[in-house]
Amino acid sequence: MSLDFGPATALSCRECGTRYDLGPSFACLECFGPLEAAYSFGGVRREDIEAGPANIWRYRSLLPVPADVATKPNMNPGWTKLVKAGNLGRALGLKSLYVKDDSGNPTHSFKDRVVAIAVEAARNFGFHTLSCSSTGNLAGAVTAAAARAGLDACVFIPANLEQAKIAMARVFGGKLIGIDGTYDEVNRFCSELIGDPLGDKWGFVNVNLRPYYAEGSKTLAYEIAEQLGWRLPEQIVIPIASGSQLTKIDKGFKELIALGLVEDRPYKVFGAQAQGCSPVSAAYKAGHDVVQPVRPDTIAKSLAIGNPADGPYVLDIARRTGGAVEDVTDAEIVEAIKLLASTEGIFAETAGGVTVGVLKKLTEGGVLDPEAETVVLNTGDGLKTLDAVSGDAQPTAVIKPSLDAFRAAV
Numbered sequence: 001m002s003l004d005f006g007p008a009t010a011l012s013c014r015e016c017g018t019r020y021d022l023g024p025s026f027a028c029l030e031c032f033g034p035l036e037a038a039y040s041f042g043g044v045r046r047e048d049i050e051a052g053p054a055n056i057w058r059y060r061s062l063l064p065v066p067a068d069v070a071t072k073p074n075m076n077p078g079w080t081k082l083v084k085a086g087n088l089g090r091a092l093g094l095k096s097l098y099v100k101d102d103s104g105n106p107t108h109s110f111k112d113r114v115v116a117i118a119v120e121a122a123r124n125f126g127f128h129t130l131s132c133s134s135t136g137n138l139a140g141a142v143t144a145a146a147a148r149a150g151l152d153a154c155v156f157i158p159a160n161l162e163q164a165k166i167a168m169a170r171v172f173g174g175k176l177i178g179i180d181g182t183y184d185e186v187n188r189f190c191s192e193l194i195g196d197p198l199g200d201k202w203g204f205v206n207v208n209l210r211p212y213y214a215e216g217s218k219t220l221a222y223e224i225a226e227q228l229g230w231r232l233p234e235q236i237v238i239p240i241a242s243g244s245q246l247t248k249i250d251k252g253f254k255e256l257i258a259l260g261l262v263e264d265r266p267y268k269v270f271g272a273q274a275q276g277c278s279p280v281s282a283a284y285k286a287g288h289d290v291v292q293p294v295r296p297d298t299i300a301k302s303l304a305i306g307n308p309a310d311g312p313y314v315l316d317i318a319r320r321t322g323g324a325v326e327d328v329t330d331a332e333i334v335e336a337i338k339l340l341a342s343t344e345g346i347f348a349e350t351a352g353g354v355t356v357g358v359l360k361k362l363t364e365g366g367v368l369d370p371e372a373e374t375v376v377l378n379t380g381d382g383l384k385t386l387d388a389v390s391g392d393a394q395p396t397a398v399i400k401p402s403l404d405a406f407r408a409a410v
Helices: 046-050 056-062 086-092 111-125 137-149 163-171 183-194 210-227 244-258 279-286 311-321 330-344 350-364 382-388 403-409
Strands: 008-013 035-039 081-084 096-101 129-133 152-158 175-179 202-204 235-239 268-274 324-328 373-378
Touching: 035 210, 046 056, 046 210, 056 210, 081 210, 086 096, 086 330, 086 350, 096 210, 111 129, 111 137, 111 202, 111 210, 129 137, 129 183, 137 152, 137 163, 152 163, 152 183, 163 175, 163 382, 175 183, 183 202, 210 244, 235 244, 235 350, 244 268, 244 311, 268 279, 268 311, 268 350, 279 311, 279 324, 311 324, 324 330, 324 350, 330 350, 330 382, 350 373, 350 382
Parallel strands: 096 373, 129 152, 129 202, 152 175, 235 268, 235 373, 268 324
Antiparallel strands: 008 035, 081 096
16 A cells, blocks of 8 residues: 655654654553654755645645645635734733634634544545544534545544534434543443544544644644744743644644744644633643543533543643643633624634633733733634523514514613
8 A cells, every 4th residue: 555644754652752654553562652743854945835725734734634735625624813812911010912712624623623633544544434432523514524535434423412503413424422421431342443443444533543634733833834924923821632633733833933934933832621620720720641531511512522642642732832722611611702803804613712711710810921922722613502692592672573662671
């Protein structure tokens, strides 16, 4: 089989550095550390990137994909808006604030980015079925991408997910299997299925394809830098589920610096969790290097991973960059969803409520610099988590169709 992963040349263990041939592997045989793509980048120029398509394939020379990736059936996500959030900034006392709004992706979450890379890996390895364990958004992204690519799909979710996410994952076809358990239990089941004949020729995007899949999150870093005029933000607030998004955004920033595409200047990375699933935040506050697993209990179900695989690496990055990891309550999440909507017209799902809530909490606590250029991520669409804000979703008033009735009501 001839494999084409563009500039990616090997898989490398993040812990011990052992290198492996490119393949559907995710754990080091020497130390069981996670594997990630290693590259041999050629000359990469800003003008070549800028001449590319308005999606993640403008960065194909920095990703584990073939050079002709843009010609293949894919969802072509990315190049979402970086919104100058002046109203929200003034409300919080931040001089220069931006919202990276990834709800504009094809299935309305950032997961389209990572799945797009996983689809190309699945093609390379001759897989016929795309699969995943999911807290919701990933399931919809996988079933949609499989439909577009002409692949089968079978995805696994905790059975108690939001109905909107279940409906979205199901509408694209394929099989949707609900499991009576937490996400961590669903993920363990998928790991077992990989070793069973039932899972032969299946690409589990966040398990055996994870080294490729995870690289899709780097495109958030690339886009933010390019949309800021080829510079890094001074502060960035990122949600934590597995922690992979945060670690890959940091990796993307470091690659841009190493390639000379942006100026090497300090940036601070802040992680955001829901209090009902905050093992990384708890470890950060306690000064620990080990993340103690928890059983999630929060409305932010897309972040409800009680044993985050990249948790220790998140701690390293937050401490190395001078950032922090913080959490907010469910009530603060709902308040933040409404604040973002009422100031910037962006309706975030609960994960976005987490990042904006943490942004507010860190600003009020004096942890964030109010003068620094700041980016906060919204990773999904609020229409997927309507239950979080539907409690008081009633008309301001119900009146007779007359001017007198309206005057009395207002």
